[in-house]
Amino acid sequence: MRISDWRKELKESLLWRDTYCYCGKPLVRGVNIDMHEGLVSRGQMMGWPEELKLLTFNELNCILICHTCNIMNPPSRKRVWDDQQKRYGDELEKWYRSLCGLVKGKMQNFT
Numbered sequence: 745m746r747i748s749d750w751r752k753e754l755k756e757s758l759l760w761r762d763t764y765c766y767c768g769k770p771l772v773r774g775v776n777i778d779m780h781e782g783l784v785s786r787g788q789m790m791g792w793p794e795e796l797k798l799l800t801f802n803e804l805n806c807i808l809i810c811h812t813c814n815i816m817n818p819p820s821r822k823r824v825w826d827d828q829q830k831r832y833g834d835e836l837e838k839w840y841r842s843l844c845g846l847v848k849g850k851m852q853n854f855t
């Protein structure tokens with residue numbers, strides 16, 4: 745599956761979880777929703793092999809935010825981390841730790 749298709753499917757599935765943006769605006773399907781890689785950014789993934797990239801397009805790393813916030817003021821990675829940790833607990837840390845073990849190069853430390 746191509747990454748763009750993968751992202752599209754993920755975005756669809758996140759509509760059930762993320763109904764409001766960080767700024768408080770309701771997220772309206774087909775109107776103002778962007779998917780944001782909140783912990784490991786797409787820029788950071790540049791040069792990674794495809795199979796490693798696929799490990800980041802999941803509900804742990806991705807959040808839905810409004811288009812305005814995505815362009816002007818996306819939430820900090822630390823804020824996303826704290827939120828995701830409330831949601832996913834150990835699962836988040838396990839995923840991130842294993843990803844850090846696979847990636848050569850610098851990864852942000854959140855804990």
Ligand SMILES: [Zn+2]
Nearest residue numbers: 765767810813
């Ligand atoms: Zn917003």
